[in-house]
Structure formats: structure tokens, C-alpha cells
Amino acid sequence: MNVLIILGVLFATLLILVPLLERYQHKLGLDKMQRYSKYIFPLVMASLVVKLIYVLWNE
Secondary structure, three states, rough: HHHHHHHHHHHHHHHHHHHHHHHHHHHHOOHHHHHHHHHHHHHHHHHEEEEEEEHHHHO
């Protein structure tokens, strides 16, 4: 039940934040962040793989 609540809150947050970020992108300077976004995704994926290996190794 808690998982459904967390997923619902995350989905609602995305529905609210995505339009706001698109609207105020130029005012917040998010154009510069697009340069860094190509590095963030591989780093997140690498950290998830490391965490998965850690969890499987320590069971």
C-alpha cells in the first residue's frame, strides 16, 4: 500500500513540476543544465548497477 502512495505522489509531482520547469526554463538558467544532463544519466545508471551488485553480494 505504501508503494502505491509513493508512486502516486511522485506521479503528481511530475505532473506539476514538468510544466513549471518548461515555462520558467529561461529565467532559471536551465539551458546551462542541458549541457550537464548528458553526464547525469550515465552516472545514475552506474550508481544503480553498483547498488544492485552491492545488494546481491551482501544477501
